[in-house]
Amino acid sequence: MGKDANAKRLGGIVGTYAVLIIFAAISIYPVSRIVTISLRPGDQLLSTSLAIIPDGASLRNYVHLLTETQFLRWMLNSLLVSIVVTVTGVAFASTAGYGLSRYKFAGKGAMLSGLLVTQMFPATMLLLPLYVVLIKLHLLNSYLGIVIIYTATALPFCVWQMKGYYDTIPFALEEAARIDGATPWQTFRKVIFPLAAPALVITALFSFMTAWNEYVVANVVLQDTELYTLPLGLKMFQGSMQTQWGLYAAGSLLVSVPVVALFLVLSRYLISGLTLGAVKG
Amino acid sequence: MKFLSNHSEKRKAQLFLLFLLAPTVVLVLAVVAYPFMFNVVLSLSNMNIYHIRDWDVVGIQQYVAVFQEPKFWEILFKTVVWTGVNIVFHVVIGVFLAVLLHQKFVVGKPAWRVLLILPWALPQYITALTWRGMFNYDYGAINLLITKYMNLSPVEWLTSPFEAFAAAILTNIWLGFPFMMVIALGGLQSIPAELYEAADVDGASPWKKFWNVTAPLLKPVMLPAIILGIVWTFNNINVVWLVSNMGEPNDQTHILVSFVYKAAFNAYRFGWAAALSMVIFVILFTFSQVFLNRTKATEAAY
Numbered sequence: 001m002g003k004d005a006n007a008k009r010l011g012g013i014v015g016t017y018a019v020l021i022i023f024a025a026i027s028i029y030p031v032s033r034i035v036t037i038s039l040r041p042g043d044q045l046l047s048t049s050l051a052i053i054p055d056g057a058s059l060r061n062y063v064h065l066l067t068e069t070q071f072l073r074w075m076l077n078s079l080l081v082s083i084v085v086t087v088t089g090v091a092f093a094s095t096a097g098y099g100l101s102r103y104k105f106a107g108k109g110a111m112l113s114g115l116l117v118t119q120m121f122p123a124t125m126l127l128l129p130l131y132v133v134l135i136k137l138h139l140l141n142s143y144l145g146i147v148i149i150y151t152a153t154a155l156p157f158c159v160w161q162m163k164g165y166y167d168t169i170p171f172a173l174e175e176a177a178r179i180d181g182a183t184p185w186q187t188f189r190k191v192i193f194p195l196a197a198p199a200l201v202i203t204a205l206f207s208f209m210t211a212w213n214e215y216v217v218a219n220v221v222l223q224d225t226e227l228y229t230l231p232l233g234l235k236m237f238q239g240s241m242q243t244q245w246g247l248y249a250a251g252s253l254l255v256s257v258p259v260v261a262l263f264l265v266l267s268r269y270l271i272s273g274l275t276l277g278a279v280k281g
Numbered sequence: 282m283k284f285l286s287n288h289s290e291k292r293k294a295q296l297f298l299l300f301l302l303a304p305t306v307v308l309v310l311a312v313v314a315y316p317f318m319f320n321v322v323l324s325l326s327n328m329n330i331y332h333i334r335d336w337d338v339v340g341i342q343q344y345v346a347v348f349q350e351p352k353f354w355e356i357l358f359k360t361v362v363w364t365g366v367n368i369v370f371h372v373v374i375g376v377f378l379a380v381l382l383h384q385k386f387v388v389g390k391p392a393w394r395v396l397l398i399l400p401w402a403l404p405q406y407i408t409a410l411t412w413r414g415m416f417n418y419d420y421g422a423i424n425l426l427i428t429k430y431m432n433l434s435p436v437e438w439l440t441s442p443f444e445a446f447a448a449a450i451l452t453n454i455w456l457g458f459p460f461m462m463v464i465a466l467g468g469l470q471s472i473p474a475e476l477y478e479a480a481d482v483d484g485a486s487p488w489k490k491f492w493n494v495t496a497p498l499l500k501p502v503m504l505p506a507i508i509l510g511i512v513w514t515f516n517n518i519n520v521v522w523l524v525s526n527m528g529e530p531n532d533q534t535h536i537l538v539s540f541v542y543k544a545a546f547n548a549y550r551f552g553w554a555a556a557l558s559m560v561i562f563v564i565l566f567t568f569s570q571v572f573l574n575r576t577k578a579t580e581a582a583y
Contacts, residue, residue, distance in 0.1 A: 023378060128555055133319070152309060235410065
């Protein structure tokens with residue numbers, strides 16, 4: 001009996017690790033392919049080798065990408081757009097979330113569910129009318145339109161997120177601050193805002209990623225390659241399989257490393273933030 | 282005097298609330314509510330490439346045209362398959378990995394979690410474009426793997442309709458399971474260990490423990506994530522659009538949202554696309570209302 005149970009336990013342990021290893025391998029493999037292709041020398045782009053470090057590995061694709069293409073320009077464009085969206089997103093979501101968490105007012109329920117409903121809009125639902133408006137206002141090929149659209153896209157999730165987090169902060173803290181003579185703004189700014197740091201981090205990350213990774217809207221609004229953001233630029237490389245596959249891979253890696261690192265470092269917060277959102281709404 | 286100060290306090294509070302909410306409300310009204318109304322108008326109009334400036338409201342004929350389009354029904358069916366298959370795999374793989382990872386004896390949990398979250402962390406468009414490369418007939422890793430190690434013949438992933446659709450689904454399964462895993466891991470942490478100890482005393486098998494303890498307690502955490510997952514997957518244009526390169530071969534690899542995107546921005550059938558957008562929204566909205574009522578998933582939220 002004891003022996004049998006031990007054998008079962010051992011089997012469970014071996015099986016668990018086997019499955020984890022297989023799925024970890026599946027997770028990493030596509031990324032390892034990007035690394036491989038980015039390191040291939042020019043004459044081996046059309047290779048059928050599956051070796052992880054290719055023969056004659058070189059960094060030529062990276063050098064080419066950084067010196068002879070518009071890659072750095074696109075990166076600057078993407079950074080600019082993403083930072084503006086992050087700052088606005090955090091400012092708007094942190095205040096609106098606070099209002100929705102702490103005050104009762106007419107239309108509050110409608111506002112909360114209205115924000116949820118926006119998540120069900122297909123991409124074209126807002127993009128098509130906005131496209132028509134942007135043409136009229138001559139805002140095609142400008143960042144203003146895109147920044148506004150991204151911020152509005154990220155906001156519903158961020159507002160819910162922030163509200164859920166504020167809900168867990170006890171009222172007593174605000175009452176204490178009030179008694180000390182703080183104005184509502186001071187109470188919010190000095191007491192509650194710093195306490196909400198974990199939720200703010202998620203909001204910032206989510207807003208940044210929304211802008212940094214967005215392709216579909218940018219594809220419609222930005223037409224001048226000078227103004228391209230990274231997704232549009234990389235898609236252009238990938239389009240011509242033969243010649244620029246190495247550039248695409250090198251670029252993808254450079255684009256992904258910072259966001260992936262950020263995401264993984266913050267994933268701890270992300271887990272608590274998301275489950276909080278899921279449980280508390 | 283007291284009344285007065287109360288009154289001005291109240292006014293101050295109202296002003297502060299206005300200050301908190303106004304930016305978000307204005308932005309959402311301008312970029313969400315207004316376009317939504319405008320989309321309703323467009324869906325009733327004849328706006329297209331021939332009527333860009335001189336368009337008129339013509340009634341419900343665009344809606345009629347949507348339902349008369351034979352491709353609409355085919356693509357609706359495909360979208361349902363796309364959503365169903367993806368969500369089932371996301372949830373099953375995600376919960377399975379979370380349960381494995383949650384076991385006491387697993388060492389290096391943070392490291393495993395990082396490795397398994399990787400597909401979620403990678404920008405979606407890079408995932409899609411990279412998998413498109415991996416599905417290439419001659420040089421893609423998938424065909425090389427299955428011919429070299431499994432002795433199978435290469436598959437025409439991107440050039441036959443069924444295979445191209447399967448390729449998009451495989452890509453999306455890959456990028457979607459970590460989200461469900463993360464949610465499930467969070468849910469597992471809140472299940473008290475005593476419940477498992479009690480089950481052990483009763484001599485319950487792992488399978489029984491999963492169905493009688495884990496599954497019911499994970500349900501309230503997973504349901505909102507599943508609804509969100511369904512809505513996101515139904516509307517996920519990136520993967521289908523980029524893996525199939527705008528619906529190749531021959532516009533046969535579409536879900537509704539990529540189909541309507543193409544109609545709008547490649548064929549400039551604005552009125553028709555606006556009507557189809559409304560139809561997609563109504564489908565999702567109805568579904569989520571029914572689903573929410575059935576499962577009472579938001580009970581905790583209100």
